[in-house]
Amino acid sequence: xxxxxxxxxxxFGEFEALSNVTLEVPEGSLSALLGPSGSGKSTLLRIIGGxxxxxxxxxxxxxxxxxxxxPQDRGIGFVFQHYAAFAHMTVRDNVAxxxxxxxxxxxxxxxxxxxxxxxxxLTKWSEQHPHQLSxxxxxRMALARALAIEPRVLLLDEPFGALDASVRAELRxxxxxxxxxxxxxxxxVTHDQEEAMEVADTIAVMNAxxxxxxxxxxxxxxxxxxxxxxGFVGPVSTLDGKLVRPHDVSVSLIQQEGSIExxxxxxxxxxxxxxxxxxxPGGEIARAQLTRGQTEELELARxxxxxxxxxxxxxxxAPDGTPxxxxxxxxxx
Amino acid sequence: xxxxxxAKLSLRGIALLYLLLLLLIPVGAIFARTFEHGIGTxxxxxxxxxxxxxxxxxxxxALIAVPLNTIFGVGAxxxxxxxxxxxxxxxxALIDLPFVVSPVIVGLALLLVYGxxxxxxxxxxxxxxxxxxxxxGMVIATVFVxxxxxxxxxxxxxxxxxxEQEQAAATLGASGWQTFWRVTLPSIRWGxxxxxxxxxxxxxxxxxxxxxxxxxxxxxxxxxxxxxxxRDQTIGAGQIxxxxxxxxxxxxxxxxxxxxxxxxxxxxxx
Numbered sequence: 001x002x003x004x005x006x007x008x009x010x011x012f013g014e015f016e017a018l019s020n021v022t023l024e025v026p027e028g029s030l031s032a033l034l035g036p037s038g039s040g041k042s043t044l045l046r047i048i049g050g051x052x053x054x055x056x057x058x059x060x061x062x063x064x065x066x067x068x069x070x071p072q073d074r075g076i077g078f079v080f081q082h083y084a085a086f087a088h089m090t091v092r093d094n095v096a097x098x099x100x101x102x103x104x105x106x107x108x109x110x111x112x113x114x115x116x117x118x119x120x121x122l123t124k125w126s127e128q129h130p131h132q133l134s135x136x137x138x139x140r141m142a143l144a145r146a147l148a149i150e151p152r153v154l155l156l157d158e159p160f161g162a163l164d165a166s167v168r169a170e171l172r173x174x175x176x177x178x179x180x181x182x183x184x185x186x187x188x189v190t191h192d193q194e195e196a197m198e199v200a201d202t203i204a205v206m207n208a209x210x211x212x213x214x215x216x217x218x219x220x221x222x223x224x225x226x227x228x229x230x231g232f233v234g235p236v237s238t239l240d241g242k243l244v245r246p247h248d249v250s251v252s253l254i255q256q257e258g259s260i261e262x263x264x265x266x267x268x269x270x271x272x273x274x275x276x277x278x279x280x281p282g283g284e285i286a287r288a289q290l291t292r293g294q295t296e297e298l299e300l301a302r303x304x305x306x307x308x309x310x311x312x313x314x315x316x317x318a319p320d321g322t323p324x325x326x327x328x329x330x331x332x333x
Numbered sequence: 334x335x336x337x338x339x340a341k342l343s344l345r346g347i348a349l350l351y352l353l354l355l356l357l358i359p360v361g362a363i364f365a366r367t368f369e370h371g372i373g374t375x376x377x378x379x380x381x382x383x384x385x386x387x388x389x390x391x392x393x394x395a396l397i398a399v400p401l402n403t404i405f406g407v408g409a410x411x412x413x414x415x416x417x418x419x420x421x422x423x424x425x426a427l428i429d430l431p432f433v434v435s436p437v438i439v440g441l442a443l444l445l446v447y448g449x450x451x452x453x454x455x456x457x458x459x460x461x462x463x464x465x466x467x468x469x470g471m472v473i474a475t476v477f478v479x480x481x482x483x484x485x486x487x488x489x490x491x492x493x494x495x496x497e498q499e500q501a502a503a504t505l506g507a508s509g510w511q512t513f514w515r516v517t518l519p520s521i522r523w524g525x526x527x528x529x530x531x532x533x534x535x536x537x538x539x540x541x542x543x544x545x546x547x548x549x550x551x552x553x554x555x556x557x558x559x560x561x562x563x564r565d566q567t568i569g570a571g572q573i574x575x576x577x578x579x580x581x582x583x584x585x586x587x588x589x590x591x592x593x594x595x596x597x598x599x600x601x602x603x
Contacts, residue, residue: 051500071503078504084497088519097515098505142501149505 001062001152001185002027003048008057010043017043018054019209025202027062030179030186032196035206036232041189042157044206048187049078049155061153074153077146077184081158083138085130091141092117092126098149116144119178136167143175147182154186160195172199193233197221205229237287239280239310246289248311251276253298259307262286267300276300278308360584367577374571378578383551387560388582390468394543394556395536398475402532406483407525411517413484414491415499428485431478439477440545443470468554470546478542479535483528490524491517530594534587557583 003025010018018040025031033041046052048059050071058067066074086094095116099109117123120140122133130138139159146154159175160168176199179186190196196203197217204214205228213225224230227243237246240260252259262278265285274295276288288308290298300306336344367375378384412418413425431439447464448454457464464470498520502512518525540558547554555563557579564576 049504051504071500072506072508076504078501080497080501082497084501086498086501086516097502097507101506101511145501145505 004060006058008054010054016209029201031202032200033189034196039206040209041206045189077151077154079142079156079159081161083142095144120144135163154184156188239286244310246287249288250309252307255307259309262308264304367581375578378575379582386552387555387557391556398536399532409484410487413488431480436541439542466548471543474542475536479532482531486528487524490521494520
């Protein structure tokens with residue numbers, strides 16, 4: 001189902017959480033709302049879900065205005081960062097909750113719950129209580145619970161935020177597969193650009209209650225609309241007054257036209273990737289990112305004088321051969 | 334805080350000594366005095382018509398006051414922990430009033446309002462309803478003094494549990510009422526149970542406010558604590574033993590309430 005957010009504003013006291021936000025989520029897509037904390041992304045998700053009410057503006061599901069509809073009547077599935085598991089119920093009863101509320105026949109509930117437990121790999125844990133599960137298992141249970149009612153829209157509020165890095169990576173891949181199989185329109189809130197890039201088809205980058213840019217992961221990374229987006233979705237460095245990606249900085253031992261002299265301050269080896277910290281003539285610090293091969297070829301060491309050059313194109317763009325976003329780009333500079 | 338073994342032992346010693354001097358020895362003394370003339374004598378004192386009537390009156394008052402305060406307490410706790418309505422702070426402060434106001438004052442205040450010549454008193458008297466110097470006044474007084482316990486036990490539990498489970502229930506289609514019965518109440522049940530135990534103990538033991546609005550007639554408006562007090566002040570053969578016997582009966586009732594809670598205790602951790 002398609003979601004339209006139309007000129008939505010929301011204030012909490014004096015704090016402006018959302019100001020005049022308009023967003024369109026196409027049917028069947030997996031979209032991410034990406035932004036730092038306080039950017040309004042969770043508030044926007046909660047407004048779509050009916051857990052908050054906007055001060056002004058409208059929310060439409062499949063063209064139908066649901067702005068004043070209760071969450072119960074929206075046909076949504078909502079997954080919370082801290083699972084919101086019903087602590088006193090077994091895993092099975094948690095998943096069955098929405099179906100019991102809908103007074104479905106018992107055999108139907110049982111077969112549907114069995115199916116969902118198998119889907120999320122919790123069949124063996126069906127009679128346990130949530131506190132006996134790991135964080136990742138609890139979140140999979142919460143997803144099964146949300147999916148049980150066959151929601152038209154799945155809303156995920158930082159669903160992997162409370163999990164270990166390895167579990168998070170596993171669940172991300174799992175969520176993407178699940179979405180590809182089930183095709184439910186899904187909106188994911190995250191502050192982790194790598195997560196957004198890995199999972200989502202479309203990313204809306206938010207900052208200070210506004211949407212800065214909407215686009216595919218590739219567009220957001222390669223053609224950021226604003227300095228904020230550029231800085232948020234990948235590492236950045238300032239060079240010659242311009243914001244550039246460290247992996248777009250070319251480093252050479254020979255002076256060329258438009259290059260700047262710099263001194264190597266540190267060479268940081270991170271396996272395949274090598275980060276170079278450079279001091280420019282004005283005392284400014286810049287960063288470059290090279291491969292191990294490039295670094296070895298240049299025989300870079302601390303104190304060396306090199307010549308650096310921003311990409312020819314003043315608007316930052318990735319040249320051919322740049323590794324795909326999300327693999328080479330470090331989460332933060 | 335790091336405490337040495339020795340300090341730990343002496344702290345434990347002081348705590349035990351304190352309890353022994355202030356609690357165990359006096360209560361133990363009552364038990365001892367109750368049975369100094371034999372179990373038969375003690376039993377006869379708690380089975381007199383006045384004692385049986387006092388026992389049932391105490392039970393009936395508790396049976397009215399405890400459910401009322403449980404319903405009110407859970408509702409008020411929900412209001413304090415979940416809503417953002419104006420006047421919430423005022424409600425929060427008012428709920429502690431019975432803790433800070435002396436029960437005697439509560440009794441006198443009830444006299445002023447419901448007694449003869451009081452604000453509502455004449456209306457009730459004209460309609461043939463006796464509140465003051467009768468059981469209804471004693472119930473009101475008990476409700477008043479035992480009001481804060483459930484609220485004060487449940488509100489922190491609600492705050493700690495947070496409202497995410499309730500939001501999740503709403504997104505899954507549950508109405509407010511369904512969410513309350515299926516999600517909220519089960520998650521606060523031990524807080525409610527503990528509040529009920531404290532309310533019951535207080536309702537059974539209350540004397541100050543109840544004494545003011547009771548006519549103190551044995552067999553009709555005496556609760557167990559009032560009976561203890563009356564026997565204690567009456568000069569007569571063995572009256573004091575009767576007071577001890579009724580006091581022991583009251584203590585045993587409280588102990589049963591306490592034990593019920595202790596047996597439920599292990600389930601509380603779940």
